[in-house]
Amino acid sequence: MQIASRPALRAVLIAGVLHGLAGCATRSADVPPLPTDPAAYQGWTCERLFDELDTVQQRAADVAYAVDARAGNNMIALGLGVTVFWPALLAMRPDGPDAAQLAELKGRFEALQQQASAQQCGPPPATMAPQRAASLPVAVGDRLVYDDRQGHGGVAGQRELGLRVTLLRRDGLDFAVDIDGQTVSRAWHQDLAGNVMPDSPASMLRWQRLLRPDLVLGQVLAGELTVSDDLMRRARVRGQVVATGPQQLAGRSFDVAVIELFGDAPPATVGSDGSTRLDGVMAVDRRSGVLLRLELRCANPDFAVRRRLVRVESGAR
Numbered sequence: 001m002q003i004a005s006r007p008a009l010r011a012v013l014i015a016g017v018l019h020g021l022a023g024c025a026t027r028s029a030d031v032p033p034l035p036t037d038p039a040a041y042q043g044w045t046c047e048r049l050f051d052e053l054d055t056v057q058q059r060a061a062d063v064a065y066a067v068d069a070r071a072g073n074n075m076i077a078l079g080l081g082v083t084v085f086w087p088a089l090l091a092m093r094p095d096g097p098d099a100a101q102l103a104e105l106k107g108r109f110e111a112l113q114q115q116a117s118a119q120q121c122g123p124p125p126a127t128m129a130p131q132r133a134a135s136l137p138v139a140v141g142d143r144l145v146y147d148d149r150q151g152h153g154g155v156a157g158q159r160e161l162g163l164r165v166t167l168l169r170r171d172g173l174d175f176a177v178d179i180d181g182q183t184v185s186r187a188w189h190q191d192l193a194g195n196v197m198p199d200s201p202a203s204m205l206r207w208q209r210l211l212r213p214d215l216v217l218g219q220v221l222a223g224e225l226t227v228s229d230d231l232m233r234r235a236r237v238r239g240q241v242v243a244t245g246p247q248q249l250a251g252r253s254f255d256v257a258v259i260e261l262f263g264d265a266p267p268a269t270v271g272s273d274g275s276t277r278l279d280g281v282m283a284v285d286r287r288s289g290v291l292l293r294l295e296l297r298c299a300n301p302d303f304a305v306r307r308r309l310v311r312v313e314s315g316a317r
Contacts, residue, residue, distance in 0.1 A: 036104075036111035038118065046121035047129060053112050054124075054171060058213075060105045063098055128168040136288045137252045140165050141315015144175075144250075144290065147308045151301040161204075161307065163188055165315070173288065177201055194289025195223070203227070205294075205305050207237075207282075215241050215257040215286055225265070225278075227302045233270075235278055235303055237263030249292060250312045254285040256292060268300040276300050 041049060138144065141164070148161040163175035172191040177184035188204075189197035193213050196206035210223025218241060225235040243258035259282045264275040280296035294307040 036107040038111040038114040041112060041115040044115070046116065046119060049112055049116045049119070049121060050124040050170070053109065053116070056105050056109045056112065060102065060109070062209075062212075063102055063105070125170060128170050133168050136168070137254050137285060138165050138173075138288060138290060138312065139315065140168060143313040143315065144309060145311045145313060146291075147306075147310050148179075149306040151304055172197070173290075177204075190289055192289050194284045194291065205296075205303070205307075210237065210239065211259075211284060211289065215244065215259075215284075217241055217244050221259065225263075225296075225303060233266055233302070235263055235265035235298075237261050237278065239282070244286070247292075250309055252312055254290070254292060255287050256283055257286050258283045261296070265298050265300045265303040268302070278303050280305075 143162050143164040146161040149158045159180050162178040165173060166176050167174040172189060175188040177188050184201050186201045188200045193211040195208055195211050200206055205225060205227050208224045210221055212221060221239040223237060225237055227233060239259045239261045241257050242260050245256060247254050247256045261282055262279040265278045267274055267276055276299040278296060278298040282294045283292040285292060292309050294305060296303055296305045298304045
């Protein structure tokens with residue numbers, strides 16, 4: 001596993017994670033597409049065309065989020081995923097490099113659609129391709145069991161958090177949630193990078209627009225943490241990948257990325273002004289986005305969390 005040198009302030013926390021694992025702008029609607037010849041995609045299988053369409057839409061969503069984050073509008077705080085529709089970008093205001101990138105993505109998207117239509121591919125399947133599903137470290141029916149501690153030092157309560165895989169979508173994973181054996185009504189949905197969808201349980205810490213596919217050593221990230229549906233109770237965070245590599249954990253083989261996190265969270269008292277610092281470490285599997293470990297330190301107990309994968313209970317294969 002490669003490790004980048006970092007300041008000593010968080011070295012102990014990172015080492016602990018590694019040890020555990022070893023155990024007035026132009027509206028987008030007005031941006032004309034940069035033409036792309038559909039012939040460039042001739043000979044591609046339908047599945048390959050679908051995958052490329054997913055990639056293009058994800059990059060477009062990333063552009064929209066970056067524009068929105070710089071503007072501070074919270075206009076797409078409810079999230080955009082692989083299934084984003086281009087009309088969802090109408091409120092964005094990309095300019096300069098953002099407008100150029102969006103134009104290129106629009107052109108590729110339209111060319112891919114034309115080629116898929118010419119090949120009579122039909123709509124993309126909702127479920128994950130069998131070959132890709134077989135490459136993941138988890139399968140439908142598996143239950144991921146976490147030691148989950150909330151608050152400063154975990155004193156607010158230790159509990160067992162269970163996430164049972166219910167569906168492998170082409171763009172993510174769905175889980176049924178239980179806490180100390182009690183079923184939670186809302187399911188947990190995440191994309192393949194590991195970002196949690198907004199319709200997941202509001203009472204659980206969620207990370208949105210933070211992780212990216214194919215994380216590499218040194219990569220810089222930015223996104224949000226939230227513990228409720230209140231748009232004002234969100235922490236803006238940045239991160240950097242400080243270690244990558246294969247690891248055995250809970251009887252499974254994972255391709256791990258360790259991410260150092262830092263940012264600003266809302267104050268503990270609702271309605272108070274200002275913010276409070278947040279820092280910590282996250283470890284995720286790069287193939288599936290499955291969380292392996294999360295440790296956050298913050299004066300706001302809502303954002304002081306320790307969550308560690310302790311075992312995987314195999315489901316029926």
